[in-house]
Amino acid sequence: MSQAASGTTAGAAATPGGGGLKGFIRATEVDTRMLGMVGALLVIWLVFHVLSGGIFLTPRNLWNLTVQTSSIAVMATGMVLVIVTRNIDLSVGSILGFTGMAMAALQAQILPGLLGFDNPFVWIITLLGGVLVGVAIGGLQGYVIAYLGVPAFIVTLGGLLVWRGGAWWLTSGRTVAPLDDTFRLMGGGATGSLGETWTWVLALVACVAVALSLVVARRRRLSFGFPLRPIWAEATIGAIAFIAIIGAAAIVNAYKWPSAIARRYATANGIEIPEGGLQIGYGVAVPVLLAIVVGIVMTFVARRTRFGRYVFAIGGNPEAAELAGINTRWVLMKVFMLMGALAALGAAISTARLNAATNALGTLDELYVIAAAVIGGTSLAGGAGTIIGAMLGALVMQSLQSGMVLLGVDSPLQSIVVGIVLVIAVWIDTTYRRRAA
Structure with missing residues (x-):
């Protein structure tokens, strides 16, 4: 009986009802939201290409666009899990700035005196140290949120101020440069490809x-x-x-x-x-390759691991997840630890690309990361989101910024456009889910 039923279902799927675009979408099972995002991205590219006089869709600009998107895309993959659990992290830009400054100081001021210049282990120790600092920061904030019951909005808003100030305190406001040659490969460039x-x-x-x-x-x-x-x-x-x-x-x-x-x-x-x-x-830049690897790993974590299933269960119904025996507080703390690690990796990419760590590093990145996740289909109501969608959302945000820079749009107006796009994305998400319900 079950075999007959499955055969009937398979046959129904093999001949989609109706032709045209609807039939194609039904047969291929393409996510319509994802398809709409890709379409919007192509429209943005074409518009900027025309307005910029044929500069936007050139190999040089597209290569730079992918490199500029890398750090935001890496952090957006973690923000998906944070938002899926019905939380928010406003501190990711400041964590990026703090860990970036810590890694720069470590490789430029501390490790050369201990290991000597051009030591092959400098970049490895620096990267591991930065990631551990990010995990510790995320763990601290996650503990306060999960175990002390302080809302994530307040904790991470405080973190935004604390870690931005901490980045200045580490070097008394000085820019730290230059960085280790091998470490700089993570930023792209001629040798970093x-x-x-x-x-x-x-x-x-x-x-x-x-x-x-x-x-x-x-x-x-x-x-x-x-x-x-x-x-x-x-x-x-x-x-x-x-x-x-x-x-x-x-x-x-x-x-x-x-x-x-x-x-x-x-x-x-x-x-x-x-x-x-x-x-x-x-060829492919190293930071882009890192972002792709992170996207694949995070997709596997979100879709194929027990931890990922727990995260989406908590976002769907926290009370039911706890009654089912899930240690919701520990899972939530691990989500913020993972977010801290990804912010540190984003800091490594950003500092390596600039060959320096500055106090302005990561400023307003939290806006772009959250916007990327939301534009990519992550619901602020929790329980729904995709990693690939967030990475596409990061590409959309960076395309808007890059295009406006090419057109000579002032920085304040760029922020206005980004804010409007974020509001429209949330409105579309709310409308879509209301109709789906």
Whole structure:
């Protein structure tokens, strides 16, 4: 009886009711909110490309856009879990500033005296130290929220002020620079990129991973008797993913090193410079690769681990989760510890990109991180959100900022636009969930 029922369901899924766009969406099971976000992103890109006179959609600007998005995207993955539990973290920008200053002081002022200059362990110790500081800060705030019962809004608002002041106190307001050469690779640049060959290798691996994931997902559905997508729908999803991956690799490889840097590289490595000049593509930047890895890991944590299921259970119904035996306070504390670690990783990317730590580092980043998560579909009511959505939301926010900079829009007006976009995103989320209910 169950086999017959599952066969009927699979057959129904294989022939979607109705053609056109609705039939395509039903067959491919595409998230309409995600599809709308991608569409909005493409519209934003096209508008800025036209208004900027054809500058926005160039390999150089798109490469810089991905690098600038990396730190916000990394933190947005953690903010998803925070908001899913019906909380908020207003201190992430200040934590980024504090941990960034701590890491800069550690590698520029403390470790050279202990290990010597150019020690290969400096960047590792610095990164681990910064992440531990972030985890400690997140743990402290999480303990006050979960075990002492102080609202997250108040605790993290206090943290915003405390850690911003702490960043100034660490170095008495001085900018700390330069940073360790290996540590700086996390910020991108000519040396902080994979290069053309390894970018194509990474693209090939990503395409294979997409194909395997589609096959494995289909086999899992079949083994559990769940409805199957039509073969053409699976092929379409795979083809779109392949085109996106190969296209992205081609774009970042099309952005070439400046001629002066290429000449110095050729001279240092004994490479003969051709008549037309040496053309070396940047490829995928290291910070972008870090953000991708974090996104994959956080998606696995949110969807495939007990901790992730507990987080969404708490966000859906805290009382029911506690009655089910979930240690809600400890889970909540771990969420804020994870958020602190990701803020520290974002600080490593930001300081490495600037080759310095300043007191303004991370200012207003909490606004962009929260906006990225909300625009990406994370509900402020809790219980719903996706990691990939938050990362796309970060790209939307950074695209708006980058486009306005290219157009010469004043900084105060940029903040006005970001605030309006955030309010509209929350309104859309509220309307969508009201209709879905």
